[in-house]
Amino acid sequence: MDPVLRIREYQRDRVNFVLENVDLAMANSLRRVMMADLPTVAIDLVVVEANTTVLPDEFIVHRLGMVPLVSTNCDAAIRYTRDCNCEGESCEFCSMILTLHVKCNESITMDVTSNHLELQPHPEKGIEEAGEEPVRRTENFGLPVGKNDPDVDPILICKIRKGQELKVKCQVKKGIAKEHAKWSPCSAVAFEYDPHNKLRHTSYWYETDEKAEWPLGENAREEEPSREDELFDFNAKPNKFYFDVETDGSLGAQEVVMKVCDTFASSENVADERST
Amino acid sequence: MNAPNRYELYVIEEGETPVEVIEDTKIPNAATIKILKQDHTLGNMLRAQLLTMPQVLFAGYKVPHPLHPYFILKIQTDGTITPDLVLSEACNQLIGTLSTLESKFKREFSFKEADGGPGAASAAGGAFATSDDPYGTGAGTGGGAGWGNRDDYLDF
Known part of the structure; x- marks a missing residue:
């Protein structure tokens, strides 16, 4: 399955996109590379x-x-x-x-x-x-x-x-x-998946009413909420990831996102070449 | 005081080999691979990719200590392929996924640019030009008035 990408919002210093059909590990690595591996x-x-x-x-x-x-x-x-x-x-x-x-x-x-x-x-x-x-x-x-x-x-x-x-x-x-964090091009990288917590990767603390105390975010509109009678699917995997990358201006948001793929692939190349 | 230099986290020093394969002597078709100067970013991704491959019986990684800049990847295969080959295959698959992702990003960005460039609508500089002054004074020489022409107590 090929990854599916949709850019929801794009400005000079920020980009908001949705990534589908990739692994949680891949999406998280993407986030990590944007924050810590790009030179400035x-x-x-x-x-x-x-x-x-x-x-x-x-x-x-x-x-x-x-x-x-x-x-x-x-x-x-x-x-x-x-x-x-x-x-x-x-x-x-x-x-x-x-x-x-x-x-x-x-x-x-x-x-x-x-x-x-x-x-x-x-x-x-x-x-x-x-x-x-x-x-x-x-x-x-x-x-x-x-x-x-x-x-x-x-x-x-x-x-x-x-x-x-x-x-x-x-x-x-x-x-x-x-x-040193001063070399990070990103001032913030928002990362979210499963806005309805269907996968139960987290449990919400609440006083009286969980639904009222944890209002849904914008990304929740992209996904169907679980029905009342729906059984918990313990084999389900996260598939849709919401990113919002905001840079401090040292690199444009586009450059950050594009360089990620390079940086990333080069470190894998190293791992690949030496292992054989 | 005795903290290691931060650059040691990601710079391969002279004489270090980035990847070391240690074949397991007790478990068949298994190997432990030590990858230097890499962390969860690569480790977790490789592990996840290996687990999607049918030949792989086991794949796991750990970073034994946060101050030691390497991770260990353990792979066991079903015997149709050696662990180091399966790792190399996993790397190629990941590189393939990333290059499709890269071309998708390129295409999406070019669409957005055709729509009028970055931040055509609201943000041409808008995001930067928030004029709410966090310091509560005008830029430049705010607050000067308060001083009046009182004598300075500094002796120049």
């Missing part, structure tokens, strides 16, 4: 040159790490530092430099936001053979999502008052969410 870029190393704000260095550095950066076509546009032939030196093929320098000179509370992060030309030219990675980068690759877009509110990093200053130099690296 994020700020990974920060040199704090000046910080006279009220927040400690670590606090700000953590906030910088969480800023989503545009990671379109990450596979081809940047290398993992561990795979690069600069041997951990962080050259232009495996890293990018963002700087932020804000000082407040007026009697106001100033917001330091992701819009203040500026991309700098990389000082370390790659060693030995050149790579094509930098050429493959899109114009805004590595910049905060929505930078200089008037429709997008920038991300607040901290607030400074008169006389305070924040100056940092950040190294942007490629990674996956198994190392």
Whole structure:
């Protein structure tokens, strides 16, 4: 039986789809790959040159790490530092430099936001053979999502008052969410099956009335509720899975979903080739 | 302090073999397969695929310890095929399913794009541009007024 797919809703940063005729294990693996196996870029190393704000260095550095950066076509546009032939030196093929320098000179509370992060030309030219990675980068690759877009509110990093200053130099690296959640392209992946709980994979806690206390979700409209006199089918298997993937903007929802199949198949390939 | 590096979860180090097949000496047509640097994502999927195959009598997997980045897959077949071949067959089937899934995604996305592109209706940037200010002040220099022109107590 071939898998059946229906995309119910598709926006730049989210996609809602229904997947049928696949195994629960397959659907769950799909979800796991979307959350933790897709590479993106994020700020990974920060040199704090000046910080006279009220927040400690670590606090700000953590906030910088969480800023989503545009990671379109990450596979081809940047290398993992561990795979690069600069041997951990962080050259232009495996890293990018963002700087932020804000000082407040007026009697106001100033917001330091992701819009203040500026991309700098990389000082370390790659060693030995050149790579094509930098050429493959899109114009805004590595910049905060929505930078200089008037429709997008920038991300607040901290607030400074008169006389305070924040100056940092950040190294942007490629990674996956198994190392740190900041590299996850997804901010949320909703996953549901069997909205009427016909399979009894869960049992609902309730005070007086189960039906009243557990209202059905949107997905319940897609399936028939069980009849009162219906016997429990203990051989039934889940067959229809409802996904809602929401990204943080570093990758488009379409790119996330499409890359899943690649990433996935490559890990199986490894398993396959070596076993024979 | 002595936590392993996070990248050890998924990077195959030099000298490591990603797949190791240990044939079972006590049970006929059975093998234990150790797959390094993979977790439930692959393990559970392989197990489920193996169980759909008629030649497979038993298939199960476990991740012996959450800090050890490998899983163990046990397979017993009915003797018409060896466990490692049946695993390879299962992998091929999964890759096949995924490539049909990929082409279905491609087709569905192209339909949606023909309908007017991502978020043609409501969401061209709409999702990003929620202007509810979570901090309760206008963007930029909100709150400045409250300070007035009082003297600063900071000595510059």
